[in-house]
Amino acid sequence: MPYLELTDIGASYGSKPVLAGVSLSLERGEIASLIGPSGSGKSTVLRVLVGLLTPSGGSIRLDGKPIDVGNTATIRDLRRRFAIVFQQYNLFQNMSVLRNVMIAPLKVKHRPREECESEARRLLAQVGLGDKLHAYPDQLSGGQQQRVALARALALRPEVLLLDEVTSALDPELVAEVLDAIRLLAAEGMTMLIVSHEMGFVREVSSQVVFMADGRTVESGPPAQLLDNPRTPRARDFVGKILRH
Amino acid sequence: MFRALQQLHEFATSYNLLLLLEGGARTLVLSAAGCVCGFVLGFALAVLRHTAAGWLLPARILGVVYVEMFRRIPFLVTLFLVFYAFQALGLDVPVFWVAVASTCVIGTAYLSEVVRAGFAAVPRAEWDAAATMNFSLLQTLRFVVVPQAWRVVVPPAFAFFLSFIKDSALASQIGVVELTFVGKIFNNRGLMPAIAFGSVLIAYFVISYPLARLGARLEGRLALSRAH
Numbered sequence: 001m002p003y004l005e006l007t008d009i010g011a012s013y014g015s016k017p018v019l020a021g022v023s024l025s026l027e028r029g030e031i032a033s034l035i036g037p038s039g040s041g042k043s044t045v046l047r048v049l050v051g052l053l054t055p056s057g058g059s060i061r062l063d064g065k066p067i068d069v070g071n072t073a074t075i076r077d078l079r080r081r082f083a084i085v086f087q088q089y090n091l092f093q094n095m096s097v098l099r100n101v102m103i104a105p106l107k108v109k110h111r112p113r114e115e116c117e118s119e120a121r122r123l124l125a126q127v128g129l130g131d132k133l134h135a136y137p138d139q140l141s142g143g144q145q146q147r148v149a150l151a152r153a154l155a156l157r158p159e160v161l162l163l164d165e166v167t168s169a170l171d172p173e174l175v176a177e178v179l180d181a182i183r184l185l186a187a188e189g190m191t192m193l194i195v196s197h198e199m200g201f202v203r204e205v206s207s208q209v210v211f212m213a214d215g216r217t218v219e220s221g222p223p224a225q226l227l228d229n230p231r232t233p234r235a236r237d238f239v240g241k242i243l244r245h
Numbered sequence: 246m247f248r249a250l251q252q253l254h255e256f257a258t259s260y261n262l263l264l265l266l267e268g269g270a271r272t273l274v275l276s277a278a279g280c281v282c283g284f285v286l287g288f289a290l291a292v293l294r295h296t297a298a299g300w301l302l303p304a305r306i307l308g309v310v311y312v313e314m315f316r317r318i319p320f321l322v323t324l325f326l327v328f329y330a331f332q333a334l335g336l337d338v339p340v341f342w343v344a345v346a347s348t349c350v351i352g353t354a355y356l357s358e359v360v361r362a363g364f365a366a367v368p369r370a371e372w373d374a375a376a377t378m379n380f381s382l383l384q385t386l387r388f389v390v391v392p393q394a395w396r397v398v399v400p401p402a403f404a405f406f407l408s409f410i411k412d413s414a415l416a417s418q419i420g421v422v423e424l425t426f427v428g429k430i431f432n433n434r435g436l437m438p439a440i441a442f443g444s445v446l447i448a449y450f451v452i453s454y455p456l457a458r459l460g461a462r463l464e465g466r467l468a469l470s471r472a473h
Contacts, residue, residue: 050377079379090374094392103388104378156378 001064003028003191004049004160009058010215011048018044019055020215026160026193026208031186033194033202033223036212037238042195043087045212046162049193050084051075083158087165089149091137097124098133101152109156116155123151127181143174147181154185161185163194199242203227211235249437256440261431268427269448271341275416275423276409278345283352284402290357291364295382308357315354321415323347328419344416344423348409359401363394396467403460410453424448 002025011019019041026032034042047053049060051069060067062081068074091100101120105111124130127147137145146166153161163182167175179201186192186205196202202209203223210220211230219226219235227243230236290308293301315323327347331338338346367390375385417426424445431441 052373052377076379079377082377084377086370086374088370090368090370092371092374092389094389104380107384107388108379 002026002061003030003063004193005061006045007059007061009045009048009055009060011044011053011055011057013053018215019048022058022212022215022217024210024217024220026191028159028191029189030207031190031192031194031205032208032210033196033206034210034212035196035199035202035238036218040212041215042212043164044215046084046164046193046195049078049082049162051078080156081159082162083153083156083160084162084164085146085149085153085166087168089137089142089145089169091145091148091152093137096134096136097129097140097148100137100148101155104152105155120151120155123154124148126184127151128177141174142170143177146170146174146178150178150181160191160193163192163196165195165197167196167198199227211238213238249439252436252440256431256436256444264427264430265424265444265448268422268424268445269452271421271423272410272413272449273452275341275344275348275413275421276406279348279352279409279413280356280402280406282349283354283356284360286349286353287356287358288360290353291360292382292386294357294361295364312354312357315351316358320347320351320412321418323351324415324419340416340420343419344413344421347416348413352405352409355405356402359398359405360394362401363398364390366397367393399467400460400464403456403463407453407457407460410449410456 004026006022006024009019009022010017022041022045024032024034024045034045036042044053048055048069054069060069062078067078092103095103098117098120101124102113102116105116105119106113121130121133124133127150129144129147129151132140132144132148137148140148146169150166166182167178170178175198179198182192182194182201183205192205194202194206206223208220209223209226211218211226211232211234213234219230219232226235227239230239290312293308294305296305318326324344324347327350328340328343331343331346364386371389371393372385375389380388413423414425416423417429420426422430428442428445431444432438434441
């Protein structure tokens with residue numbers, strides 16, 4: 001039984017349909033990557049999983065149990081298990097780096113302050129920002145902000161980490177530092193669902209790659225198969241365009 | 246000229262000054278009450294409009310109707326509306342309290358929009374991040390939104406306060422003895438308009454100017470704290 005199973009998920013922003021049949025399954029400890037052209041709905045899948053968008057159809061099962069997406073308590077439970085890192089970091093601009101990482105464990109999970117602070121310090125050191133604890137987000141580079149966002153997500157002790165194009169907004173020379181931090185998590189066995197355009201990275205860390213187009217999951221498989229020998233024409237076309245250069 | 250000097254001498258009695266002081270106090274209390282009460286209720290209204298729960302939808306619609314209506318009705322009309330509303334309810338309320346209730350009604354409508362603009366100034370992305378971390382709406386407001394929004398809220402809220410000091414003159418129309426009414430009393434007593442209304446003019450200035458300076462200082466401090 002897979003840990004997370006999406007079946008035929010549909011969703012729309014207002015009257016504009018964005019997902020029209022997304023199915024995927026994820027095991028504990030697995031790293032799956034969503035790839036596909038811009039506008040294919042990859043990020044939307046992650047937004048559905050953290051309750052920022054309510055699906056209009058399909059089913060989500062977690063540990064075999066169906067999730068009622070209309071239920072506030074269920075959504076809160078989803079958010080306890082899944083932590084998301086956004087493309088634009090979405091750090092709280094009014095808080096120092098340390099407070100950004102501590103705030104949710106302290107105020108939402110009501111853990112003791114000392115514990116929150118020492119864990120935040122440990123996580124920030126882990127992503128290489130042990131010396132930036134008291135800086136504010138607008139004093140940091142994009143790569144540094146994204147690593148703070150990563151530490152903030154980890155401080156929630158999620159079961160699954162959702163990464164939404166976390167390197168897309170970064171200058172090329174800053175991409176590596178963020179990917180290195182993620183590699184470290186992969187090595188620790190963190191379950192992750194990644195939306196990324198970094199094909200080399202996707203190939204390296206993923207156990208499963210899912211190709212999406214026009215709001216649907218078209219094909220999935222191990223990276224070697226999907227990236228080198230896709231079965232469907234659409235995936236072949238996409239991979240051909242991406243890997244050519 | 247001689248007459249003016251003579252009148253000025255007649256005018257400068259402790260009784261008249263007391264009347265002026267009382268009128269000034271009423272004007273100030275009227276505007277301040279409208280702003281404080283309006284800010285509290287306006288804030289609550291802005292929060293209400295940010296809720297998502299289905300069962301609050303009728304309240305949200307009422308909130309929108311309230312704000313859009315009272316921002317468009319002239320203050321004088323609101324005064325009469327409140328005045329007759331109290332009468333219709335059979336409540337014998339002094340006109341001063343009718344005026345206070347009216348300034349609260351108007352202040353709530355205007356300041357809820359000011360607060361809402363402040364909320365909107367905080368990027369959607371930060372609201373989203375807070376939501377995915379299971380912050381409640383009130384936690385999101387307290388920890389993330391309000392600390393960033395007040396810079397956007399304070400200047401227009403202060404401008405509203407200052408303009409309201411002038412607008413409250415309309416309360417004289419329902420018989421509240423505030424500054425403008427005091428000017429009319431002086432005038433009716435046969436004082437020349439230059440003295441009757443000149444003294445009122447000075448009183449308005451004495452109230453508004455320090456507040457305007459305070460507002461300017463606050464804004465200056467906001468601009469400074471932005472560049473940390």
